[in-house]
Amino acid sequence: MASTKAAGYSRFMLPALGLAVFSAWLITVAFQLLLIDVAKSFQVSVGTAGLTAAVGSLSGIVAGLLLSILSVRYNHKLFIVIGLVGTAIAALVYFFSPTFDIALSANIGVGTGIALTSAMAYSYVGEFYPLQKRGRAMGWIVAAMTLSFVIGAPIVGLIATSGGWREVMIWLSLPFTLFSLILVLLAVPNRYPQKGDSQREPFFTGCKQALTNPSAVACLFVSMLTMAEASIAFYSISFFRAQFQISIDLGSVIIIVGSILSSVGGIAAGLFVNRIGRKPLGTVTCLVAAVMTLIFTFIPNFELSWGLNAVRFWFAGMASTALGSLVIEQVPKFRATMTSLNTAFINVGMLLASVSAGVALNLYNYQTMALILGSLGVAGVALWVAFVKDTSTN
Numbered sequence: 524m525a526s527t528k529a530a531g532y533s534r535f536m537l538p539a540l541g542l543a544v545f546s547a548w549l550i551t552v553a554f555q556l557l558l559i560d561v562a563k564s565f566q567v568s569v570g571t572a573g574l575t576a577a578v579g580s581l582s583g584i585v586a587g588l589l590l591s592i593l594s595v596r597y598n599h600k601l602f603i604v605i606g607l608v609g610t611a612i613a614a615l616v617y618f619f620s621p622t623f624d625i626a627l628s629a630n631i632g633v634g635t636g637i638a639l640t641s642a643m644a645y646s647y648v649g650e651f652y653p654l655q656k657r658g659r660a661m662g663w664i665v666a667a668m669t670l671s672f673v674i675g676a677p678i679v680g681l682i683a684t685s686g687g688w689r690e691v692m693i694w695l696s697l698p699f700t701l702f703s704l705i706l707v708l709l710a711v712p713n714r715y716p717q718k719g720d721s722q723r724e725p726f727f728t729g730c731k732q733a734l735t736n737p738s739a740v741a742c743l744f745v746s747m748l749t750m751a752e753a754s755i756a757f758y759s760i761s762f763f764r765a766q767f768q769i770s771i772d773l774g775s776v777i778i779i780v781g782s783i784l785s786s787v788g789g790i791a792a793g794l795f796v797n798r799i800g801r802k803p804l805g806t807v808t809c810l811v812a813a814v815m816t817l818i819f820t821f822i823p824n825f826e827l828s829w830g831l832n833a834v835r836f837w838f839a840g841m842a843s844t845a846l847g848s849l850v851i852e853q854v855p856k857f858r859a860t861m862t863s864l865n866t867a868f869i870n871v872g873m874l875l876a877s878v879s880a881g882v883a884l885n886l887y888n889y890q891t892m893a894l895i896l897g898s899l900g901v902a903g904v905a906l907w908v909a910f911v912k913d914t915s916t917n
Contacts, residue, residue, distance in 0.1 A: 535706075535709075536647065536651065536710055536711055536712070537648075537660060537664075538706075538710070539703075539706045539707050539709075539710040539711050540603075540640075540643075540647055540648075540711065541644070541663055541664060542667065542699075542703045542706055542707075543606070543706075543707050544640050544644050544667045544671075545667045545671045545674075545699070545703070546607065546636075546640075546671075546702075546703040547606060547607070547610050547636040547637045547640045547641070548668050548671040549671050549675050549696045549699055549700070550610070550613060550614060550633050551579075551633065551637070551757070552671055552672050552675040552676060552778070553675070553679045553688060553691045553692070553695070553696070554575065555672075555757050555760055555778065556676060556679050556683070556760055556771065556775060557679065557683055557691070557771070558572055558573060558757075558758075558761050559572075559765075560683065560687070560688050560771075561626075564687075564688065565622070568884075568885060569761055569765075569884060570880070570881040570882075570884035571623075571881070571885075572623075573757070573877060573880060574877060574881055575626065575630045576754070576873060576874075576876075576877040577874050577878060577881070578627050578628070578630040578634065579631070579633045579634030579637070579870075579873070580634060580870040580871070580873040580874035580877060581870070581874060582630070582633075582634035582635045582638070582870075583634035583637060583866065583869070583870030584867045584870045584871055584874065585635075586606075586635045586639055586866070586867075587638045587642060587864065587865075587868075587870060588864070590602060590638070590639060590643075590859075590863035591730055591733075591859075591860045591861075591864045592727060592729075592730065592860075594642075594643075594646070594729075594859035594860060594863055595728065595729050595857070595859070595860060598713055599643050599646065599647070599859060600707065600712065600713050602639045603639060603640055603643050603644075603707050604707060605635075605639055606635060606636040606637070606638070606640040607636060607703055607704040607707065608704070609631075609633075609635040609639075610632055610633060610635075610636035610696070611632075611697055611700045613629045613630065613633045613636070614692040614697040615692070615697065616628070616629035617629045617689065617692040634870065638866045638867070638870060641668075641866055641869075642862045642863045642865070643859070643862070644664050645661070645664065645847055645851055645862040645865070646851070646858045646859040646863075647711070648661055648851065649855075649858040649862070650858060650859075654852075657848060657851065658792070658794075658796035658844065659793040659794060661793055661844050661847045661851075662789045662791070662793020663790065665785075665786075665789035665790075665840060665843045665847065666786040666787075666789045666790050666840075668843075669783075669785040669786040669789065670782065670786050672778050672779070672782030672785075673782040673783050675695065676775045676778035676782065677775050677779060678695050679691050679695065679775065680771055680775035682694055682695060683771065684771065684772075728857070729854070729857030730860060732854050732856070733854045733861050733864055734864075736853060737910060738910065738912040738914065739854055739861060741906055741907070741911045742846075742849065742850050742853055742911055743864055743865055743868040744868065745809075745903045745906050745907045746850065746865050746868045746869050747868040747869065747871045747872035747875070747903075748899045748900060748906065749809055749812075749842065749846065749900055749903040750868075750869045750873055750876070751873070751879070751899040751900070751903075752813050752876075752896050752897060753812070753839055753872075753900075754872070754873055754876030754877070754880070755816045755835075755876075755892075755893060755896045755897070756781070756839075757880075758880055758884075758889070758892065759777070759781075761889075762820060762889045763825070763828075763829070765889070766825075766828075767825040767828075769825070780833060781832065781836035784833055784836040784837040784840065785837065786840060787837070787840070788808075788836070788838065788840030788841040789840035789841060789843055789844045791841065792808070792840070792842075792844035793844050793848075796844060800913060801845050801848050801849040802849065802907070802911060804841065804845040805842060805845035805846050805849065806904060806908055808838045808839075808841040809838075809842045809845075809846070809903060809904045810904045811834070811835075811838040812838040812842055812900060813898075814897070814901075815832065815835035816835060816893055816897035816900060817897035817901075818831055819831035819832045819835065819893070820889050820890045820892075821890055849911065849913060849914075850865050853914055875899070876896055876899075879892070879895045879896065879899075880892045883895055
């Protein structure tokens, strides 16, 4: 470990970080499963309701950019706390929101929460774990995100069936977020171990180093494009419900199965990333996920379409670990800055997907949306192969 103090926190730090990421994603889980119901409650189209993701993405971009500057000087634990508080506020606003406009504004807290918790969790892994163990720790952070779907989806379905989508916010998201906040306050170190004069660097030094590094910049754009492709998961349940008239309960099962596959894939990638290599693993997994996105909405049979979507979840989980493991190695001295910028670019990808999907669904259909998002994923693979360097081998 980097220091004696870090070692003292090591046993519970990773679970606390994982639970923070888990909690921040629960509202997104609810919207993925209940997007049609949210749209009906406000009397708007599904494409319009999906624009809540755009608001979350915009707030995530702003939060990521600010974090890339402020993380050079300030307590990193504070940013996780702010993210969780924002998530809790968002849950309350969603529960009480009388209009769609107010509901849209609530997603500012959701986007900020995901951005701050994810970026700082990745950075903590990079700082506190040696290289040979970082991939495994990264796998667990990726698994925490997908486990929010595994655990959250059936509870969302149960609460929504007996109450409604608003009740999900107050009975699921809020309690988990508050518990996570307490655990972070108790188990996560207040600051990183000192590294020379890094705490006294000018605010924009980290950004300058990241944005003048061609491989690091390529990594950021790959994150943006692959996240745009991965956003197909947000619309997949709505596709299955509209195309095959499946129930909410079956939609919940689809999310659970897909998320389990993604979690196991992320953990498995963490176990093999050192042996296979971060870049080769990312190349294969990102490409397979993108191809599955291009295909599954065109399959007329529900079982086969679902099966291809499940394969996409597995490889997407592996891809997340491979990409995240390489991102944190691009600018080692300023990992927090790099992971913060990465979060901003991920949210740009989510925004790009949200706008593209909204236009495609309002003007065309789900198949057009899948073609657009899948093509963005293929473009990300090409950029990854051509320009990204595996600096962890140096």
